[in-house]
Amino acid sequence: MTSMPMLDVRDLRVEFPGRHGSVTALDGVSLTIAAGEILGVVGESGAGKSMTGLAVQGLLEPPGHIAGGEVWLDGRRIDTLSEREMQHVRGREIGAIFQDPLTSLNPLFSVGRQLIETIRLHLPLGRAEARQRAIALLAEVGIPGPEERVDHYPHQFSGGMRQRVVIALALAARPKLIIADEPTTALDVSIQAQITSLLRKLCKEHGTAVMLVTHDMGVIAETADRVAVMYAGRLVEIGPVADVIARPSHPYTRGLMGSIPTLGARVPRLQQIDGSMPRLDAIPKGCAFNPRCPHVMPRCQTERPELRPSGSGLSACWLNTQAQERAA
Amino acid sequence: MIVFLIKRLANAALVMLVVALMAFMIFRFVGDPIQLMVNEQTSQAERDALRERLGLNESVVMQYLRFVGNAVQGDFGISYRNQQEVMSLIAERFPATIELVLMATIISLVVGVPLGVITAIHRRKWYSEALQFVSIIGVSLPSFVIGILLILVFSVMLNIAPAFGRGDVVSIGWWTTGLLTPSGRAALILPSIALSFYQITLVMRLVRAEMLEVLRSDFIKFARARGVPAWRVHYSHALRNCLMPVVTMTAMNIGSLIAFALITETVFQWPGMGLLFIQAVTFVDIPVMAAYLCIVSFIFVALNTLVDITYALIDPRLRNSKA
Numbered sequence: 090m091t092s093m094p095m096l097d098v099r100d101l102r103v104e105f106p107g108r109h110g111s112v113t114a115l116d117g118v119s120l121t122i123a124a125g126e127i128l129g130v131v132g133e134s135g136a137g138k139s140m141t142g143l144a145v146q147g148l149l150e151p152p153g154h155i156a157g158g159e160v161w162l163d164g165r166r167i168d169t170l171s172e173r174e175m176q177h178v179r180g181r182e183i184g185a186i187f188q189d190p191l192t193s194l195n196p197l198f199s200v201g202r203q204l205i206e207t208i209r210l211h212l213p214l215g216r217a218e219a220r221q222r223a224i225a226l227l228a229e230v231g232i233p234g235p236e237e238r239v240d241h242y243p244h245q246f247s248g249g250m251r252q253r254v255v256i257a258l259a260l261a262a263r264p265k266l267i268i269a270d271e272p273t274t275a276l277d278v279s280i281q282a283q284i285t286s287l288l289r290k291l292c293k294e295h296g297t298a299v300m301l302v303t304h305d306m307g308v309i310a311e312t313a314d315r316v317a318v319m320y321a322g323r324l325v326e327i328g329p330v331a332d333v334i335a336r337p338s339h340p341y342t343r344g345l346m347g348s349i350p351t352l353g354a355r356v357p358r359l360q361q362i363d364g365s366m367p368r369l370d371a372i373p374k375g376c377a378f379n380p381r382c383p384h385v386m387p388r389c390q391t392e393r394p395e396l397r398p399s400g401s402g403l404s405a406c407w408l409n410t411q412a413q414e415r416a417a
Numbered sequence: 418m419i420v421f422l423i424k425r426l427a428n429a430a431l432v433m434l435v436v437a438l439m440a441f442m443i444f445r446f447v448g449d450p451i452q453l454m455v456n457e458q459t460s461q462a463e464r465d466a467l468r469e470r471l472g473l474n475e476s477v478v479m480q481y482l483r484f485v486g487n488a489v490q491g492d493f494g495i496s497y498r499n500q501q502e503v504m505s506l507i508a509e510r511f512p513a514t515i516e517l518v519l520m521a522t523i524i525s526l527v528v529g530v531p532l533g534v535i536t537a538i539h540r541r542k543w544y545s546e547a548l549q550f551v552s553i554i555g556v557s558l559p560s561f562v563i564g565i566l567l568i569l570v571f572s573v574m575l576n577i578a579p580a581f582g583r584g585d586v587v588s589i590g591w592w593t594t595g596l597l598t599p600s601g602r603a604a605l606i607l608p609s610i611a612l613s614f615y616q617i618t619l620v621m622r623l624v625r626a627e628m629l630e631v632l633r634s635d636f637i638k639f640a641r642a643r644g645v646p647a648w649r650v651h652y653s654h655a656l657r658n659c660l661m662p663v664v665t666m667t668a669m670n671i672g673s674l675i676a677f678a679l680i681t682e683t684v685f686q687w688p689g690m691g692l693l694f695i696q697a698v699t700f701v702d703i704p705v706m707a708a709y710l711c712i713v714s715f716i717f718v719a720l721n722t723l724v725d726i727t728y729a730l731i732d733p734r735l736r737n738s739k740a
Contacts, residue, residue, distance in 0.1 A: 146642060172647075180644025187642070192635035197657050207643045258643060 094121035095163055095298035096145065096266050102157035103137075103144050103322075112370045114140050114153065115322045119396070122266070122298040127289065129313030129330065130302045131345070133366050137322040138302045142268040144168075145300070146183055147175040163265050181211040184259030184297075186288075188271035190251035194243040200227075200254045201239035204261060211262035226257040231287060249280035256287065263295060270302045285312045306345065310334055315402075318342045321366055321377040328402015338404040341378045376407065384408055421729055429722045434485065436714040440707035441484045493708035498700045503708045507690060512592045513583055514682070514689030518674045520609035522667060525616030530656070530663065532617070533624025537632065538651055540625075548621070555618035560677060564611040564684035571607060579604045581686035608685040612678060616670060623666055627659035634658075668724050672717035 103115035115137045122128045130138045143149050145160055147170070160168040167178055179185070187193040195203060204223035208214060214222065220239070227235035230253040243251060252272065259267050269288065273281040289312050292299045301313055309316050309330060317327040318339065326339040337343040347360030364381040367373060373380055379389040388407050396403040397410055459467075468474050475483075487493070493503035536545040572580035584600030586593040595601025631637060632655055640650045679691030686692065690709060697705035 148638070148641060176644050176646055178644070179642055183642075185639065185642035187635055187639050189635055193639040195636045195640065195654050195658070198654075206645065210644055210646075255639070258639075261643075 093164060094161075095124045095126075096120075096122040096300070097161040098141070098145065098158070099161070100158040101141070101144060101155065101160065103140060103149065103153060104156040105153045107152075107370075109370065111156075113156075113322060113372070114369055115144065118158070118319075118322075118324050120317050120324065120327060122300060124265070124298055125293055125296040126315065127292055127299040127301055127313045129309035129316040130300060130319060131304060131306060131309055131316060132319035133304065135366060135369070136319040138304075138319055139270050140322070141319070142185075142270050142300055142302050145266075146179055146185060146268060147172070148179075177211070180207055180264070181262045182265050184261070184264035184267040186252075186255055186259045186267060186269040186272045189275045190248055190255050191275065193255055194251060196243055199240050199242050200246070204239070204254075204258060207258055207261040222261075223257075226261060227254070229260070229291070230254070230257045231283075232257075248276055249283065252276060252280075252284050253287070256284075256291070260291060260295075260297075264297065266298045266300065267292070268300045268302070271304070272301070273308055274303065274305065281308065282311070288312065306334070318345065321372050322369060323377055324396060324405065325378065326399075326402060326404045326406075327396070328400065328404075332401045336400060338399040338402070338409060339378075339406045340382050340384050340408070342404075344381075376405070386411075418729065422726065425722050425725050429718045432718050433711075433715060436718075437485050437488055437711060438481065440488075440710045441481050443703055443707055443710075488708075488711055493711070494704040496697075496702055496705050498697070498702045498705075503704045506693060506705065507708055507712060509593075510688060510690045510693045512594060513687060514675060514678050514691060516595060516605065517608055517612060517678055517681070517687060517689060518671060520605055521613035521616060521674055522671060524609055524613040525620050526663075526667060528613075529617040529620025530624050533621040533659075534628055534651060534656055536621065537625045537628030540629070552618040552621055555614055558614070559680075560611055560615060561680050561684050563614050564608070564681055567607045567611050568684070578606045580607065583688050608681050608687050611684070612674060612681045615677070616667075616674065619666065619670070620663060623663055624656075624659055627662060628655055631655045631658045665724055665728070668720055668727075672713070672720050675713055675716055 098118060098120050101115055101118040102113065105112045105114055118137070118141055120128065120130075120141075130141060132138050140149075144155055145162075145167075147167070149155070155168050158168070159166055162178070162182060167175070170178065194200065198206075201220065201223050204226060205216065205219045208219040208222050209216070212219075212222075224235045224239050227238055232238050232250060232253055238246075243254070246254060256272075259269075267288075272288065273284050276284060285308055288299065288301075291297065301309065303309060313330045315328060316330045316333050318325050318333070318341065320341050326333060326337065326342045328338075333342060334346060337346050341362070344360065344362035348362065362381055367377065367380070373390070374393075375391050376382070376389040376394050379385045382389065386407060392407070394405045394407050394410065396405045397413070399406075399409040491504050493507075495501065496503050496506055499506075532548060536548050539545050568580045571578045579600070582604055583595050584602070584604035585598040586595045586601055587597045588594075595605055628651075632651075637650060637655055640654050641647075645654070675690070678687075678689060679694060681687065682689045682691035683695050690712070693705060694709045696702070697709065
């Protein structure tokens with residue numbers, strides 16, 4: 090991964106001004122995704138996974154806004170673009186897949202109309218050409234009989250099929266980056282695997298970078314190349330998926346892994362992380378995880394750890410720093 | 418579907434029978450009709466003959482049944498005041514009221530829908546707050562006040578629109594229309610605005626509430642994430658999803674607009690059914706009053722039934738509920 094990353098997020102900070110001062114929803118998030126790479130983003134609800142995706146797309150709900158950092162897409166800075174310019178980035182360069190395929194399609198327009206709308210917004214095609222492309226896209230995402238299905242309405246499709254339509258919409262203009270926010274959470278388990286493998290196949294074929302936001306480590310393990318773990322609006326660990334799963338470096342990641350049931354393995358009791366994630370307006374000083382961490386040290390309560398190399402990835406924990414310092 | 422249809426129609430028929438009963442009661446109990454029809458020199462024999470001829474000596478039930486039977490055939494008797502067939506009197510006035518009501522409906526949609534969208538999208542802007550405030554005034558001001566204000570400003574002070582009457586009308590068969598003559602169109606302006614004022618505020622508030630709801634939905638966020646421009650997200654994707662209740666309310670309200678028209682017609686001396694009714698009240702012209710009551714109720718009931726049936730057609734869940 091020596092080439093320039095497709096998506097480069099640097100020290101991103103998102104704030105929500107409120108009555109009682111500003112709430113920092115994202116704090117110092119830095120990550121990169123290369124072309125053709127799938128980065129999984131995991132964490133508990135409210136850890137800032139979806140927020141990261143929305144911030145990259147410029148779709149933060151006001152009064153939320155990017156308060157610091159930079160977002161670069163294919164060598165171009167996009168967080169400073171105007172709303173009008175962002176309209177051409179969204180859909181054209183960044184495709185989106187939402188969580189619930191039952192609600193993300195407009196119920197009153199046929200899927201063909203929604204596809205053609207997206208295609209013609211971003212590509213210089215006539216109506217007939219756009220329709221041909223819409224049919225080709227439906228075929229590509231594995232919808233049988235696309236010539237007929239193109240004129241059907243969303244309610245005539247099953248959940249899995251609708252998610253395929255949503256993927257077709259995300260792919261409509263061959264974007265450089267796809268942000269998939271919990272794309273399989275609302276689907277049956279049997280359909281989940283189909284959708285993730287479809288996503289993976291299309292991403293590899295077209296060299297599209299994918300940010301796969303999910304709380305499901307299983308999906309990440311099957312689909313992603315690298316994984317970023319988020320906690321309380323901060324990145325705690327990022328690295329190749331096999332390494333992070335096999336040898337999690339951050340105590341929080343270890344806790345996450347320990348709470349996943351495995352088939353075959355006879356574990357007497359699943360591990361759990363005690364307590365819950367802090368509210369964003371009451372993040373503890375130092376490391377945000379320190380009140381729940383089994384290895385907490387005095388330093389963790391005062392100083393915030395930075396992301397440092399650990400194994401093949403990066404991890405933000407004083408334990409690693411300590412180990413490295415000892416080794417040095 | 419057929420069971421549903423029969424149920425709705427039976428329901429409507431029942432309501433109409435009750436209304437007819439009330440109209441009939443007016444006949445019976447607002448004085449003796451014979452007394453109202455004859456003069457003082459009429460002998461008792463002549464009175465009895467008239468009573469016999471009009472069937473007023475039969476039992477109440479028989480009279481009611483005959484009243485309903487005649488009403489179904491469009492026969493509401495003869496007006497006491499100008500000795501004309503009540504039905505032809507009403508038919509003469511009907512087009513005027515319908516034109517006024519339709520015009521008011523169109524105005525309320527053309528003005529109310531965009532205002533609703535704008536106040537929903539820019540709901541924190543000062544002009545949205547101002548419009549919300551004005552709309553409260555619109556809801557609470559009685560329509561005769563608005564009518565009189567409009568006459569004062571546009572007819573008396575600015576002298577740009579006629580204050581009363583219907584202007585010149587053209588007959589197309591039994592229908593008369595003011596839409597084809599300049600004076601007819603000019604005469605329509607003020608009354609239709611006065612009548613639509615309340616509707617505008619209703620439509621605006623309804624569209625606003627629906628828009629706020631729809632704008633929160635996922636498919637709107639997804640449309641934005643696909644790069645659909647804001648105006649298109651609002652006016653095509655979101656608005657279209659708001660229209661069902663707007664259409665319903667508009668259809669239902671045509672009935673109440675006809676009832677409201679009574680006041681507006683009086684203020685503007687608009688020769689419609691409402692004005693006819695007011696004149697009938699002043700002269701105790703009972704057949705006209707009864708006919709007006711029946712016809713307005715019929716329009717109400719018919720619109721409601723139609724809306725119910727349309728709902729069932731649009732929403733498959735309503736259709737299949739019997740299965």
